[in-house]
Amino acid sequence: MRLAKLLRFYTTDESEEMTSLDDYISRMKDDQDTIMYLPGDSLAQIQKSPILKKYIASGYEVLLMADPIDEFTVQHLAEYEKKKVKSIAKDDVNVFGNDDQAKEKQKKLKEMYKPLTDFFKQHLGKRVEKVSISNKLVDEPLFIFTSQYGYSAQMEKINKHQAMAN
Amino acid sequence: MLAKKNLELNPSHPTIKTLLELVKANDGTLSEEKLEYIDLMYNMALINSGFSMDEPSELTAPLERLIRVGFNVDREEPCEEIEVELDEPEQQPEDEEIDMGDDEPEIINLNDEL
Numbered sequence: 001m002r003l004a005k006l007l008r009f010y011t012t013d014e015s016e017e018m019t020s021l022d023d024y025i026s027r028m029k030d031d032q033d034t035i036m037y038l039p040g041d042s043l044a045q046i047q048k049s050p051i052l053k054k055y056i057a058s059g060y061e062v063l064l065m066a067d068p069i070d071e072f073t074v075q076h077l078a079e080y081e082k083k084k085v086k087s088i089a090k091d092d093v094n095v096f097g098n099d100d101q102a103k104e105k106q107k108k109l110k111e112m113y114k115p116l117t118d119f120f121k122q123h124l125g126k127r128v129e130k131v132s133i134s135n136k137l138v139d140e141p142l143f144i145f146t147s148q149y150g151y152s153a154q155m156e157k158i159n160k161h162q163a164m165a166n
Numbered sequence: 167m168l169a170k171k172n173l174e175l176n177p178s179h180p181t182i183k184t185l186l187e188l189v190k191a192n193d194g195t196l197s198e199e200k201l202e203y204i205d206l207m208y209n210m211a212l213i214n215s216g217f218s219m220d221e222p223s224e225l226t227a228p229l230e231r232l233i234r235v236g237f238n239v240d241r242e243e244p245c246e247e248i249e250v251e252l253d254e255p256e257q258q259p260e261d262e263e264i265d266m267g268d269d270e271p272e273i274i275n276l277n278d279e280l
Contacts, residue, residue: 040216050214089216091172109177116186119194120173123201124208127171134174141179142207144215147170153216156169160218 004080009063009070010043012056019063021080027061034084036093037063039071039154051088053138060095062088071154088136092148097135109133173211181207199241202228 008018013027024035036055040046043066055062065071077085086093097106110117110133120131129147137143146152151159175182185204188196196204206228212219219225231241 049216091174113175113177113182113186115190115194116175116182119185119189120175120204122194123204124173127208128173129170130172132172132174133177137174137176137179139179140176140211140214141181142173142175142211144211144217145172145174146215147172149170151169153169157216157218 004077007073009037009065011064012047012052012062024061024063025081025083028083029060031098032060032095034086034093034095035063035080036060036086036088036095037065037070037074038088039065039152041154042066050138050140051136051143054096054136055088057138058096068154068158071152086148087152089145089152089154090148091130091145102135106133106135169217173208202231206232 004021006020008020009024010016011019011024013019021035028035038046038049038052040049043064046052046064046066052062065074071087074085079085097103113133117131117133121128124131128144134143144153177183188200206225209219209225213225234241234243
């Protein structure tokens with residue numbers, strides 16, 4: 001996608017100016033292999049999203065996509081300049097806790113919380129696909145991420161509205 | 167088509183910690199009231215995660231009961247009309263003059279004010 005170079009997005013960077021993907025990459029942390037973004041209805045709403053907190057606190061920059069067309073554009077852009085392009089609202093972004101110690105801790109927590117994850121799964125039934133223990137949340141008790149295969153929350157909403165309009 | 171939803175729990179959150187103990191202590195069987203709070207948490211997560219709710223009352227009805235808890239009101243107490251004591255209506259003679267007040271209307275002279 002040659003036009004990708006021309007894309008401009010708002011970002012969690014303090015500048016308040018739009019950035020290009022190239023500029024974003026130049027600011028990426030050393031251990032970061034993914035261009036991360038978060039879609040939503042408006043800039044103000046996305047900035048308050050509970051899942052941004054940990055990324056900002058850990059010094060990761062996230063692109064903020066408030067235009068409905070943004071997500072449709074970037075979902076066809078799986079990679080840019082050899083970097084993956086992913087939404088942090090999906091469950092396959094994993095920048096936290098990739099070292100052995102953190103993985104071991106996560107495994108222990110998962111075992112410890114098995115009665116509760118089982119309970120949630122049984123109680124919520126078809127409403128959820130999966131219940132797991134998070135390492136991405138700061139203040140919220142729970143959050144719903146979407147599968148990397150399939151619709152995002154934003155796309156589900158747009159789809160519902162279209163179905164109603166027809 | 168709907169999105170596939172993966173629910174993630176925050177293991178450091180006090181409510182989640184408490185829930186784990188509660189579920190373990192009760193062998194996974196919780197009261198209706200507790201289940202309602204869990205559904206409320208789920209629905210809040212839906213909204214926080216950018217989903218829209220088809221049925222807002224699924225959120226507002228449990229919230230209303232939760233507000234009662236915050237104000238120490240019974241969750242199930244029904245609304246009851248308040249009995250108000252009404253004064254006996256006095257019989258008014260039909261051609262009584264209505265008192266419009268004897269006072270002359272006060273005329274403010276703007277020139278005095280200035």
